[in-house]
Amino acid sequence: MSLFVAQDLVKRFGGLVATDRVSLSVEPGEVHALIGPNGAGKSTLVNLISGLLPADGGSIVLDGVELTAMSAHDRVRHGLSRCFQITSVFRGDSVRDNLLLAVQAHSGSSFRCFRRRSTEAGLRERALELAHKVGLEDMLDRVAGTLPHGVQRKLDVALALAARPKLLLLDEPMAGMGPEDSQQMVELIARLRAEAAILLIEHDMDAVFQLADRISVLDYGKVLASGDTAYIREHPEVQAVYLGTEELR
Amino acid sequence: MSDELHSAAIPSSGGVARWLPWALLVALALLPVVGAQLGLDYYVGFVRRMLIVMIAATSLNFILGYGGMAALGHAGFIGVGAYTVVALVDAGVSSAWTAWGAAVLVSGAFAALIGAVSLRTRGVYFLMITLAFAQMLYYLAVSLSAYGGDDGYGLYSPLELGAGRTTGDAALFFWVVLAIAALVFSFASRAAVSRFGHALTGIRDNETRMEALGYPVYRLKLAAFTGAGALAGLAGALLASHNNFVSPSTMHWTESATLLVMVVLGGLGRRWGAVLGVAVWLVLSEVLKLYTEYWHWPLGLMLIAVVFAAPRGLAGLFDDRSSA
Numbered sequence: 221m222s223l224f225v226a227q228d229l230v231k232r233f234g235g236l237v238a239t240d241r242v243s244l245s246v247e248p249g250e251v252h253a254l255i256g257p258n259g260a261g262k263s264t265l266v267n268l269i270s271g272l273l274p275a276d277g278g279s280i281v282l283d284g285v286e287l288t289a290m291s292a293h294d295r296v297r298h299g300l301s302r303c304f305q306i307t308s309v310f311r312g313d314s315v316r317d318n319l320l321l322a323v324q325a326h327s328g329s330s331f332r333c334f335r336r337r338s339t340e341a342g343l344r345e346r347a348l349e350l351a352h353k354v355g356l357e358d359m360l361d362r363v364a365g366t367l368p369h370g371v372q373r374k375l376d377v378a379l380a381l382a383a384r385p386k387l388l389l390l391d392e393p394m395a396g397m398g399p400e401d402s403q404q405m406v407e408l409i410a411r412l413r414a415e416a417a418i419l420l421i422e423h424d425m426d427a428v429f430q431l432a433d434r435i436s437v438l439d440y441g442k443v444l445a446s447g448d449t450a451y452i453r454e455h456p457e458v459q460a461v462y463l464g465t466e467e468l469r
Numbered sequence: 470m471s472d473e474l475h476s477a478a479i480p481s482s483g484g485v486a487r488w489l490p491w492a493l494l495v496a497l498a499l500l501p502v503v504g505a506q507l508g509l510d511y512y513v514g515f516v517r518r519m520l521i522v523m524i525a526a527t528s529l530n531f532i533l534g535y536g537g538m539a540a541l542g543h544a545g546f547i548g549v550g551a552y553t554v555v556a557l558v559d560a561g562v563s564s565a566w567t568a569w570g571a572a573v574l575v576s577g578a579f580a581a582l583i584g585a586v587s588l589r590t591r592g593v594y595f596l597m598i599t600l601a602f603a604q605m606l607y608y609l610a611v612s613l614s615a616y617g618g619d620d621g622y623g624l625y626s627p628l629e630l631g632a633g634r635t636t637g638d639a640a641l642f643f644w645v646v647l648a649i650a651a652l653v654f655s656f657a658s659r660a661a662v663s664r665f666g667h668a669l670t671g672i673r674d675n676e677t678r679m680e681a682l683g684y685p686v687y688r689l690k691l692a693a694f695t696g697a698g699a700l701a702g703l704a705g706a707l708l709a710s711h712n713n714f715v716s717p718s719t720m721h722w723t724e725s726a727t728l729l730v731m732v733v734l735g736g737l738g739r740r741w742g743a744v745l746g747v748a749v750w751l752v753l754s755e756v757l758k759l760y761t762e763y764w765h766w767p768l769g770l771m772l773i774a775v776v777f778a779a780p781r782g783l784a785g786l787f788d789d790r791s792s793a
């Protein structure tokens with residue numbers, strides 16, 4: 221059984237159908253890449269799945285649990301976590317405080333208001349663990365907003381990992397990165413697949429072909445084709461729409 | 470912002486930060502004694518009112534400064550607290566603790582209801598809707614002819630504090646207010662560095678990310694808003710006893726605005742922000758009133774100066790750390 225199934229998702233912005241009856245599944249342990257030209261509706265789809273945008277139709281099931289009617293934060297609690305195309309971290313806070321905030325969301329109540337958070341050793345430990353996981357252990361005291369772009373992207377991923385997700389949604393994790401940072405991110409994602417299934421949206425075709433087990437192509441809000449990397453590489457319509465301009469190996 | 474920064478008091482050196490609040494508390498506690506000897510009763514009363522306003526401002530600072538909720542109707546909750554005291558006194562209640570306790574509960578309930586609706590909106594809309602609710606409460610008070618309507622309601626006999634003492638005992642009432650203000654301040658300071666406080670500042674800084682991290686953003690905001698409303702109601706109840714009089718003007722929107730200005734002046738989202746803002750604003754207006762009836766002008770100019778010279782508020786001037 222698939223870990224994650226989205227069925228017939230629809231999203232309209234006025235007259236524009238940004239998501240047009242999209243169905244999509246992710247198997248346990250799989251990296252499913254979603255590609256498509258600018259404006260194809262990839263980020264919109266991530267917003268629908270994560271619940272930050274209400275869908276106009278369709279259903280979402282993760283690990284046998286129907287998430288469709290749930291708020292975004294409840295979906296996270298059920299194992300669906302995400303990153304953002306435009307880096308979304310707490311820019312004025314240190315890396316440590318960023319991680320603590322992410323960890324705090326998933327261990328105990330955040331309505332507690334009598335105890336200093338700084339006395340909670342368990343939270344600090346979990347935050348440190350996360351830092352190690354993405355390679356931020358040397359930057360804990362740096363202010364997030366002052367860090368290089370590549371490092372902020374790692375932090376964004378670390379924040380999403382705090383939920384111990386079953387499915388991780390990554391919206392163009394390599395966006396705006398140089399080749400070195402990109403390679404590091406590819407390695408990080410390759411390591412993460414041991415912990416969670418991944419829905420990876422990415423423009424960098426090298427990265428996609430390195431990481432993906434399966435690729436779906438989105439165009440004008442519709443799934444144009446879906447299959448393994450070899451199938452997508454050869455698919456004539458896909459080449460015409462999207463890969464035509466890319467150098468394929 | 471680090472925990473250390475939050476817990477540090479005004480001065481940057483740790484030692485001073487530790488003893489200053491206690492020194493302040495002792496000095497304030499001695500005030501009624503010293504004041505009585507020197508015949509400065511008026512000023513004891515003035516400081517008592519200042520302490521009460523500090524409670525309200527502290528609660529506003531919590532939702533506005535830490536939570537990023539720009540509410541322009543806080544005086545509405547002060548009014549609900551004050552009128553709860555009026556209603557209970559009118560019904561024959563004579564215990565201060567009963568009246569004040571009820572004021573906390575009733576204003577908290579109002580805040581929960583108003584927050585439940587208002588917090589569906591953000592930014593300017595939130596500001597407008599909280600203002601609108603406060604104005605509704607204002608006109609409700611005006612229409613309550615049983616409690617004097619526009620003319621207000623006089624509380625002729627002071628409330629009982631127990632052991633035969635009443636709020637008419639100026640020194641005792643001062644100490645009670647001081648104790649409550651100190652408790653509220655300590656609680657707010659602690660809450661700011663608790664899980665709840667960190668969650669609130671997270672929501673202020675990046676609400677979408679907080680939702681995506683799994684935080685029940687709306688419920689967290691509602692809890693803060695309700696708590697702040699309850700504390701504002703407590704301030705209102707104390708103010709009613711302080712003035713022995715309540716009128717709808719307590720909850721006029723300009724009162725909400727003044728409270729907001731005081732908090733911004735002192736430093737939004739800073740431990741000492743509300744306290745400092747209230748102290749400076751009230752002392753200055755008191756002093757300026759001695760010299761001119763146009764005292765609003767210099768106050769306004771000072772506010773503009775502070776906004777430009779110290780955008781992080783007066784409390785921000787005492788920080789040597791640049792991050793906020």
Ligand SMILES: Nc1ncnc2c1ncn2[C@@H]1O[C@H](COP(=O)(O)OP(=O)(O)OP(=O)(O)O)[C@@H](O)[C@H]1O
Nearest residue numbers: 233236238256257258259260261262263264265305
């Ligand atoms: N909130 C919105 N309101 C109106 N239109 C929107 C909104 N969000 C996205 N759109 C439109 O929906 C379409 C899909 O946008 P989306 O951001 O999902 O594309 P994308 O595939 O992520 O593109 P990119 O590769 O540039 O990130 C675009 O035409 C966009 O202009």
Ligand SMILES: [Mg+2]
Nearest residue numbers: 262263264305
């Ligand atoms: Mg996008």
